[in-house]
Amino acid sequence: MSLLNISYRLQETAGKDKQNEDSGQVTAFYLFGSYAAGRPTTMSDIDLAVLLDKSIERERYLAERLRLMGELSTILGTDAVDLVVLNESPPGLAYRVIRDGELLFAPEEGKGQLVDFKVRTMDRYFDFQPAQRIFSEGLARRIREGSFGGGLQLIGDTVPPRGMLIVLLQ
Incomplete structure (x- = not known):
């Protein structure tokens, strides 16, 4: 599967997510790992990271992750999807995602949250x-x-x- 194909399908998922008031909002989707580096193999899974809207309570992160993984597996046509919730990821992982990953989706209304997240992530990473x-x-x-x-x-x-x-x- 190509980077362009993954990007298109993620935008489709996020667009549906936005229309459904019962579901959480996605502030950003990143692709990282071997697909983002342009070196996927037959053994590669699709490593994705999602930044959830700040209005979503921490207690709902797992439910949102599972819901999105199900949707992504269906849309991407594979169960080889690994999804990280950036809101709760360790500083090193979050930093590697924003440094090396490909930003695939970030709606205009969530750009402020994304910038805040990037700044906090870099602060945490370099402090550590x-x-x-x-x-x-x-x-x-x-x-x-x-x-x-x-x-x-x-x-x-x-x-x-x-x-x-x-x-x-x-």
């Missing part, structure tokens, strides 16, 4: 870089020393907050 660098250096050191997989090794004698560990491991 020092911690990511420490983690990556520690991981590389543990691999070189042969201690990778032997349990958590701390830098110094401080224990990072639980949330920090989860973010670092994503």
Whole structure:
């Protein structure tokens, strides 16, 4: 399936979504991964990311993701669709999507939300870089020393907050 074909079909989906008052609004659709890079293989799935309208409550993200995945699978004619909700994605993934992905759909009325999301994503991503660098250096050191997989090794004698560990491991 070509990038143009995927783009056209996504615009069709988003247009239907907009006409249905019961469904959530899509602020943006991105294509990322091997299709966006122009290197899909027979094993490639179609990696898509959606930015949902800010009026949608966080509790509805999963339902919206599942609903959109069903529609996208039907419209694209394949079950090999992976959909990420950008509103709740980790900073690294969101940054890679906006940096390397192809913006396929963004209605004019949602452009302000998209710009706000991009700014917040870049802020979160670059704020996290020092911690990511420490983690990556520690991981590389543990691999070189042969201690990778032997349990958590701390830098110094401080224990990072639980949330920090989860973010670092994503």
